[in-house]
Amino acid sequence: MKQLIKQLCKFSVVFVCLFNHSVNAQRIKDLADVAGVRSNQLLGYGLVVGLPGTGEQSPFTEQSFKTMLSNFGITMPANLKPKIKNVAAVAVHAELEAFAKSGQKIDVTVSSMGSAQSLRGGTLLQTVLMGVDGNAYAVAQGSLIVSGLGAGGLDGSKILVNTPTVGRISNGAMVEREVISPFGSGDHITFNLHRSDFTTAKRLSDTINDLIAGSARAIDATSVQVSAPRDLADRVSFLSTLENLEFEPDRSSAKIIVNSRTGTIVIGSDVRLLPAAITHGGITVTINEVQEVSQPDAFAEGETAITTRSSVNVNESDNRMFVFDPGVTLNTLVRAINEVGAGPGDVMAILEALDQAGALRGELVVI
Template identity: 80%
Template structure:
């Protein structure tokens, strides 16, 4: 162990003995990623065979089937159209983790790209997975696990549960080529915060500098650049200590997220209200249509007539008004809204009105 690592070990021991962290402290590894250490997407095209009659009869499936047979030395007459109902063309994709080495296994997802009704019971034949550069990095093969289910009756009615045209194969691909990482290049390592914040970036840099003085500097709201040793073993040991340092990130910006489709509302803890009054009342309008039949007198000339009679009833519930003092927090706001019995739609209207009135200290985001 060289002198640099010995110094780091002594400082780490001192920090462990003398430092106490608050309940909100988090490790650097839980808040930031190392620049250049990332996964890579792989994709391939293949055939799933052995389907119980749920395959497809499409031109590109037939072409792929003939090509597969020719690779095994079997040639089909050009005028012969194969009747295949147990084969489906599929797209295969996977994420290749950082530092994955040849021989390791990764999970894959298989999706039908044709008219196959279900991939249940199928087996993926050898499929090459390539990266964005066109090079092959993994080979996939195996039996699919499909959670979806589909059933169809003779009258044309059908029931589909989940998605039967997508399946997974755990450890279904074998890595054949390693992707070079930028981890060992240069004299610095850059940590990128998953949520950009100037205060959090500064606090992280200060925490690293308290551990080893003069090694870190925040370069923007996302990135903190740290001086690191060039030797591979030393760099791994150094990062092992750095990523486990704890500090307290800054509170997130005050936001209210409203999902208008599902009615979900999430209010951040930093959201506050200025002095405001909220009233909530409901108006119920009921319209009943009644028909009155009028008949002529006995032995009199005339026809039976039908008259429409509309009865409109309007009921207005008692309204309640709540007055908030400046600086009201999330807890008070939520309790007040619950007291007036407002549903998700009413809460959205109240929040929008508060935002328009300038009484809402926070960003209202509607998705």
């Protein structure tokens, strides 16, 4: 097995170049992840100091400030309320990448938790970042980079550019604990597809089996299990060869995605229509009210008065009916809708009516 792996790694570059020339082919590493190789979210609570009067005077900030001082042996009277407008309580979060080692640095994002106006110019004090298991994995500290800007006047008017209450510290956290990965355990590695599909999973396993016969099998619509060497160095080389293999994933199911909030409509290329006749028209009613002055004749015993004259106009659009033949494609559907001058809202109504009539061959998803 080791000799086979070494030969594969030696000629992997040539093999990958010659394996698949399909225009729609993609690498395995672009379509799937390796089970167990994942990042972990870290979260912490800390204080940002050194703010130019843009901090906050909140109870939990005062409590955190007093606790920090007590850790340094400074005790404040219980009835003393410190003025700490240059301090802000913040939440600190980061992403701990897979295989991150102790001593490496990661980026952190700092967000205000209270009423601080801005974090610009502040410095994050030592903050412990913990994982979901309650263990500390990194320690963050450093000066914030804040892209936002805020300014206000005495009359209450203010202007905000971006978000001044969120900052970032590049390489602001030091990794103190490593996350144990199951990558090196067992006799197999498993590829998990980003999009579950039985056909794509079978094609992935077939692609690997074309290289090493009988080494891969599709477990379900998401996972493909591959036999792998136990030695870690050989396993890394083996995985490097596999993740660069190319194959063509199967097309997704026919769908029409409609975003009712933004008016965005995306129609898949496999959407088809059964024979259907569609007409789309509308009636526009416009009411105008004009105020006029009624002036009596010179010798009449009347008074000048203001009267209202109303006019009602009804316009009916001249949209004609169009017919779809069996198996109409996406291009025909879009062209026909454009010819009747339908807007996004009208297109949604047409698609919903087609779906209710059973003439739409595809799933209509409204989000």
